[in-house]
Amino acid sequence: RRIRRPWSLMEILQNPYVLTLVIALTIATIYAMKRPEVIPAFLYLLLASLDSFFQLAGVGKIALLKAVLLPILFLSLLFHRLARNWRLPFGNLVWVGLYVGVLAVSSLASGTQIGEYRAYFGLFLVTVVVAMCPNNEKTVRYLTYTIAIWGLINLLAVIAEWSGHGWGHAYTGSAIYTRFRALGLMGQSTDMGIYFAISLNAVHVLYHQALSRSKRLFWLALGVGLAVGLLGTLSRGAFAAWVISFLYIQYRLRGLKFGQVAGVLSAASVVLAVAMYLNLDRFMADRWTVIHTDPSAQSRIPLLEMGIKLFHLRPWLGVGMGQMGRVHLEAHNTYMQVLMESGIIGFVVFMLLLWKAIQGLRRRATKRRTATDPTASAYSAYYVGLLGSLGAILIDGGAHVFYFMMPLWLILGFAFMV
8 A cells, every 4th residue: 555655844835625624723722722512523533534534635745744633631630620620530541551562562572663553552642542531411412413424424425325426436346345345534444344334233222212202213323324234334343243232232221121122123124124125135135154164264364373373482471563574454353363473461451440440430331310410311311322332442453453443442441530
């Protein structure tokens, strides 16, 4: 893949697309500094859409964008907390710092040029910034709506792809289904699949939170559309992850009584009907039943084997992100990738980090309404959705490398809020 060089200041000033982006980012950043509850939603929308903007505008990446934006937001939030005498979440972020340290030491010991991976390390700052945001119902509600809106935007892009209006990509591949996989604005069906799953979880929560029949119908219709889009990505891991997270969210919010089950089955029948109309059922059947001959599935076996061999070279500290000067390998498994790159020590720290995050989200997801906090019921419902989405990412991570995926580290920031 061609590496896009960073753009210089003069090139930015001469490009109307990038200049518009810089102006919009400046205005949005100032607004976010005044309304810190919107910062997680702002970061989610920005970081999820940035690559799509660069492709649309035909420009290279802007150097050090996260390295400038995130510290500015962090300092603003730090001042905001100190001015109100609020607690700081530094104690909760110890595990993030510990994992960053282990990964950096492992990479440096392997001769890795850390500067080549600064964009990955920048994602850890997302967790730090989000953890500093106000821990209230508005913050998590704004993010939930943003996740749902991003799903809608990508659904419209997928519809345009399928209808041939010019937004799609030139599909190629030996298997027929590869020419019809939904890419959305993410540019890759695997990423689009997990983003659709996350958006479906957000819509699921918003459906149960809606107070009027018209709003529920809207969220139901959007959910059906997103489910069809998810099927269109033909991502087996994302689909399985969404089904499991859907059942968890449904159980936590409304239970699995006969009425709820009947409603879920009715919605599922609509999704399947639309999928059959689009001939997605035939491609899904091929995708699920020919795994033993599917080149995508078969190619992952040697990748896992190579990951195991690299792990055995340096089992305790790992081979680092540069993998001791070798070609960068993605083992198609998040946990194998972490074990290979950061060794047993890094893997243990990473798993403890996830465990602490899950515990933090669970505490917020079980918070009940009280006289002093009447919004706790809505507050906990949104956290049920975030916990379901975190679970979906971790489940799909068994088939793909997601440990440097933006939504993962953003959700972890919510787990570490105080």
